[in-house]
Amino acid sequence: MALLQIFDPKARAVPIGIDLGTTNSLVAYVVDGGVECVTDCNLSPLLPSVVYYGAHGATLVGDDARTLAALHPRETIVSVKRFMGRGADDPETRRLGPYDFVAPREGESNTVRFRVHSREVTPVEVSAEILRELKGRAEDQLRTVGGAVITVPAYFDDAQRQATKDAARLAGIEVLRLLNEPTAAALAYGLDKGRTQGTFAVYDLGGGTFDITVLSLDDGVFQVRSTGGDSQLGGDDMDRAVATVLLREMGVDDFAHASPELVRRALDAARAAKHRLTEASETTVTVARDAGEDFSRALTRAEFDAIVGPVVERTGPACKRALRDAGVKPEALDGVILVGGSTRVPLVRSFVRELFKHEPLTDIDPDQVVAFGAALQADMLAGEGPREDALILDVIPLSLGIETMGGVAEKILTRNTTIPAGRAQLFTTYADNQTGFVIHVVQGEREMAVDNRSLATFTLKGIPPMAAGLARLEVTFRVDADGMLDVTAKELTTGVEQRVEVKPSYGLEADDVERMLMESFEHAESDLAARQLRERVIEAEQVIAATQKAVGIDGDLLDEDERAELDGALAALRDAVAKGDRNAIHHRTEGLDRAATPLAERRMNRAVKRAMSGHALKEFEDELDARPTHPHLVGDGHTH
Ligand code: ADP
Ligand code: MG
Numbered sequence: 001m002a003l004l005q006i007f008d009p010k011a012r013a014v015p016i017g018i019d020l021g022t023t024n025s026l027v028a029y030v031v032d033g034g035v036e037c038v039t040d041c042n043l044s045p046l047l048p049s050v051v052y053y054g055a056h057g058a059t060l061v062g063d064d065a066r067t068l069a070a071l072h073p074r075e076t077i078v079s080v081k082r083f084m085g086r087g088a089d090d091p092e093t094r095r096l097g098p099y100d101f102v103a104p105r106e107g108e109s110n111t112v113r114f115r116v117h118s119r120e121v122t123p124v125e126v127s128a129e130i131l132r133e134l135k136g137r138a139e140d141q142l143r144t145v146g147g148a149v150i151t152v153p154a155y156f157d158d159a160q161r162q163a164t165k166d167a168a169r170l171a172g173i174e175v176l177r178l179l180n181e182p183t184a185a186a187l188a189y190g191l192d193k194g195r196t197q198g199t200f201a202v203y204d205l206g207g208g209t210f211d212i213t214v215l216s217l218d219d220g221v222f223q224v225r226s227t228g229g230d231s232q233l234g235g236d237d238m239d240r241a242v243a244t245v246l247l248r249e250m251g252v253d254d255f256a257h258a259s260p261e262l263v264r265r266a267l268d269a270a271r272a273a274k275h276r277l278t279e280a281s282e283t284t285v286t287v288a289r290d291a292g293e294d295f296s297r298a299l300t301r302a303e304f305d306a307i308v309g310p311v312v313e314r315t316g317p318a319c320k321r322a323l324r325d326a327g328v329k330p331e332a333l334d335g336v337i338l339v340g341g342s343t344r345v346p347l348v349r350s351f352v353r354e355l356f357k358h359e360p361l362t363d364i365d366p367d368q369v370v371a372f373g374a375a376l377q378a379d380m381l382a383g384e385g386p387r388e389d390a391l392i393l394d395v396i397p398l399s400l401g402i403e404t405m406g407g408v409a410e411k412i413l414t415r416n417t418t419i420p421a422g423r424a425q426l427f428t429t430y431a432d433n434q435t436g437f438v439i440h441v442v443q444g445e446r447e448m449a450v451d452n453r454s455l456a457t458f459t460l461k462g463i464p465p466m467a468a469g470l471a472r473l474e475v476t477f478r479v480d481a482d483g484m485l486d487v488t489a490k491e492l493t494t495g496v497e498q499r500v501e502v503k504p505s506y507g508l509e510a511d512d513v514e515r516m517l518m519e520s521f522e523h524a525e526s527d528l529a530a531r532q533l534r535e536r537v538i539e540a541e542q543v544i545a546a547t548q549k550a551v552g553i554d555g556d557l558l559d560e561d562e563r564a565e566l567d568g569a570l571a572a573l574r575d576a577v578a579k580g581d582r583n584a585i586h587h588r589t590e591g592l593d594r595a596a597t598p599l600a601e602r603r604m605n606r607a608v609k610r611a612m613s614g615h616a617l618k619e620f621e622d623e624l625d626a627r628p629t630h631p632h633l634v635g636d637g638h639t640h
Helices: 063-069 091-095 123-142 158-170 181-188 235-249 260-276 301-313 316-326 346-356 369-381 510-522 528-557 560-579 582-612 617-625
Strands: 014-020 024-031 034-037 050-053 059-061 076-078 114-116 119-121 145-152 175-180 197-205 210-218 221-230 282-287 295-300 335-339 400-404 408-413 421-428 436-443 453-461 473-479 485-491 497-502 632-638
Touching: 014 123, 014 181, 014 369, 024 123, 024 369, 034 369, 034 528, 050 063, 050 123, 059 063, 059 123, 063 076, 123 145, 123 158, 145 158, 145 181, 145 369, 158 175, 175 181, 175 369, 181 197, 181 210, 181 221, 181 335, 181 369, 197 316, 197 346, 210 316, 221 316, 235 260, 235 282, 235 295, 235 301, 260 282, 260 301, 260 560, 295 301, 301 346, 316 346, 335 346, 335 369, 400 473, 408 421, 408 473, 436 485, 436 497, 453 485, 453 497, 528 560, 528 582, 560 582
Parallel strands: 014 145, 145 175, 197 335
Antiparallel strands: 014 024, 024 034, 050 059, 050 076, 114 119, 197 210, 210 221, 282 295, 400 408, 400 436, 421 473, 421 632, 436 453, 473 485, 485 497
16 A cells, blocks of 8 residues: 555665574664564564575575474574684584584685585575575565664674674675674664763573673763673573473473473473463463373462572673673663563563662563664664655645544645645644544545545643633644654643654655545545445554554563464454455454454553653543544634
8 A cells, every 4th residue: 555655665775774683583674763673474573593404405484494493403503693703613613503514624714514405504604594584574565675784792703793794795685884782772772862971781681692781872972891691591591491390290300301392392381481471470381291181280470480580690690790891880870771582571670670770671672672773773874865766845745734533634734835834723622621632644635534644643642621622722734845844733721732743755756646636536436445445455554554563562561362363363454455355354454453452451551651650640540531532623723
């Protein structure tokens, strides 16, 4: 649906940020001032960093490869990052993995080679497979992908950094810059905004590695002050600790005495239970035995904490050392950032809080935060995008307005107004005690907001309860000479005010404008069914996008079952959209709405909790009673 696309795919090569992780890799990009991860068909942003080599030269990357790792351990390369830039004679190399290494030959370079079937592959080639897959995913979503910022651990040496660059080149990716992972996390949190000095700790607990970094910000530039960690410590160790307990209770006192399949099942069950216990305080773990009845037991968060406590505590000494090396006391830190999937574990969070004497920053998904920072850096390095590709205008090509009650688009600046231009209009409340307004900015000529292009939505809150029609909302639209739209909404009786900036023309080419106009003229005669289908598709895509976004930000609020249900509803709706079945789209949009309700409610709670610090609960109850709605037009409403 071209109408919903923020970027015209033809117009701009989108710079991307890549987190090339040991366990999982991700790719993200900047869209409309925000950052988003590219997701796969299951809406997961994570690509397991696993590559399977088939007998006939084909490769599989990601989830499918990970499934095959247990069956084909020698042909499936996991955690290839550990081998990057390492020599074949490095004692560390042999210790890692069950692989069939090719002995270095006389007169050849000393790089590691894995033998997979009749081929030999290097870690650079394996990493290139992962990068190629990530780039492909990004292209599916963005069409034209520009250069990339790729993150590497702060401790990577020159050889490891060079190997990473070589892998990118092999995958056909232009590297704008390599960026240290902890720095990327700090950028994602915007710690460089609004200050020039500061000291931060980045605590990164992934699947199999633990990294601690102390960064300082000097004159707006991040510098690594110290690094430390343990390259053999992570979430996998928690899984092993829990699986050990399960197997012991099943009568197996040592991993070595169990069948490899049973060990795999116990580890999988342990990991799934660990993920569930991030939200739940108790869960049931079930492991199928090799024969006979399944083993099943309840596992509480407290028991889990006791089992994995020693793993978490092993991160302590490296943290203290890193602080000492950097010459800072915990109290002197300006912030502590959590990175890596394993920092979702509540015990890890409380451990970090006590150790660093700081409430750690967790607002950004710890899986995605590094990729986000890389994307922001890529966007910055690539500039704002080729400006000449944006429509150069001296008039407003399409009308700009807001959605009012009933979904009607009220035009505030009409098409062909010369710019710069500005105009204000008055609105009021529709319901008694309404304490907010939803301002939905739209662009286009159609009568209903839903038929136009949605540019931005924001909410004006904090208006004291009044009878309907008493509030005076003044909405001002200004478009500057660059075509930038600035929207201000101000409640006149209280002076409460909000502003947003939007780029109304961005990514719209003259053709699009033409087409949108034609649509608005033709629409009277247009086939009703076709129009309804289009509306349904637009609605569906909006719900899909909103759900995806909500999951990206607050997906951790769902347990595994709820997440699976949501993913199923998303897939079903996508399928209906692909088939163009109007009724199915309608039903499945409702289905997705239902499946997303728990997430919506919990997000609301989380937002309220956050906002509440400093406010009395009563205030919020009032606010929730009269939810913000779209404004209502006053008379003919025009003030000037
Ligand atoms: P890496 O940086 O090594 O690529 P990640 O940051 O992707 O690794 O972390 C992967 C680890 O995070 C795995 O051990 C996984 O089990 C763990 N993990 C992911 N989600 C959760 C969760 N909800 N609760 C606990 N651990 C989680
Ligand atoms: Mg990582």
